[in-house]
Amino acid sequence: MTLADDTVPRFRPGVKFRFDPVRETWVVLAPERLFLPDEQAVEILKLIDGTRNLGAIADDLAARFSAPRDVIIADVAVMLGDLAEKGAIAL
Amino acid sequence: MTGFEPPMGLIVELTHRCPLQCPYCSNPLALERAGEELTTAEWLGVFDEAAKIGVLQLHFTGGEPTARRDLPELVRHAADSGLYTNIITSGVQLDDRLMAALMGAGIDHIQLSFQDVDPDNADRIAGYRGAHARKLAAAARIRAAGLPLTVNFVVHRQNIANVPRMIALAEGLGAARTEIAQVQYYGWGFKNRAALLPSRAELDATTAVVEAARLRLKGQMVIDYVIPDYYARRPKSCMGGWARRFINISPAGKAMPCHAAETLPGFVFPSVRETSLAEIWQRDPAFLRFRGTDWMPEPCQSCDRREIDWGGCRCQAFALTGDAARTDPACDLAPDHAVMAAAVAERGEAPPDFVYRRFGANDAQAPISETVP
Secondary structure, X not given: OOOOOOOOOEEXXXXXXXXXXXXXXXXXXXXXXXXXXOHHXXXXXXXXXXXXXXXXXXXHHHHHHOOOXXXXXXXXXXXXXXXXXOXXXXX | OOOOOOOOEEEEEOOOOOOOOOOOOOOOOOXXXXXXOOOXXXXXXXXHHHHHHXXXXXXXXXXXXXXXXXXXXXXXXXXHOOOEXXXXXXXXXXXXXXXXXXXXXOOOEEEEEEOOOOHHHHHHHHOOOOHHHHHHHHHHHHHHOXXXXXXXXXXXXXXXXXXXXXXXXXXXXXXXXXXXEEOOOOHHHHHOXXXXXXXXXXXXXXXXXXXXXXXXXXXXXXXXXXXXXXXOOOOOOHHHOOOOOEEEEOOOOEEEOOOOHHHOOOOOOOEOOOOOHHHHHHHOHHHHOOOOOOOOOOOOOOOOOOOOOOOOOHHHHHHHHOOOOOOOOOOOOOOOOHHHHHXXXXXXXXXXXXXXXXXXXXXXXXXXXXXXX
């Protein structure tokens, strides 16, 4: 999936991203769906606030995880594209 | 966190009362009556326990969950406990007042069921005149409130030709998610199987329609598609495996790994009135009976799909073979697979009359009428 840097990802209505204290893990709760994102996905999802665009998300991750920005942006696009297809994210 | 991994979802059948009489209802043939239902306080206690042991999503169903006047109070308590709240409803009682109360209580999602797109046929299947029009109004209320909408169409030989129009209706209603769910043949559905089971040709045409719509609507509307087990090659992963993900609680408080489990002989299911959910999930013999893979016969035991489909459905194995511990006959590797083709052969040219879901309809005596308050 190709996404522009200025795409602003959002959680779709009815979708909640929260920490589950029992499993000690982050979960995405959606209408009759439930996702357990891996560590990398959690770092991306934590940056989704309805205002940050893809470019800003990639900048933040590149600064913290010392990986090339273009690699990060490709990973982010794949992960968000997958969750968009499953109905959890709007792009 | 100790012991077996916690359940993801709690399915609560708040009541078996329902104004509709759908002949494929997932409730047991022996419906529980209003006087046996858990009280408000008892349900609230169950939700507290559920949140504590790690349940993430709470599905309110029935019967018709809105037949419980305390539904908003139950939703509020569940939402306050951090549970994701979902209501599965026919929508015929979802008026402005109830919608506002549910929004105030913090409801996350509503799934609305439809019987067809043709109003007359829909009302005939539901056994309730005017049901379809009320459902359309309910869908508009859900969207106007800003909630995501899932529409569920239960598909069978008496409406399967309308699947393209069902998808179009879901789009028109602004649904984020649609279920094109073929009838599952348990309980009332099993009793009405000949009246409901579509032909292979009808199923194949429908599958093609759904696949095309999925491509077209990618990223806009998710379509979940469930086929009848009678035409499957591999069994469904029923409930994600016995007692692996869900606890289902009946109106009277009986805890079971699925809503149809009561059909299995030799089980005594625990009551939440007497036993904690934690104890039930970790130690109850009924929950342990088919959990995991140790119980499996061949060909499941050595199958590389044993942790994908978990041997299929125990209730179906029992209904079709008389033994709940056999491989689900839906699997074409199952020794009993031929019973599926035999059932298809029995469906006949024209569907027989429905046996509608009613209190007492399964008794030998005349039906007893029961009103919904």
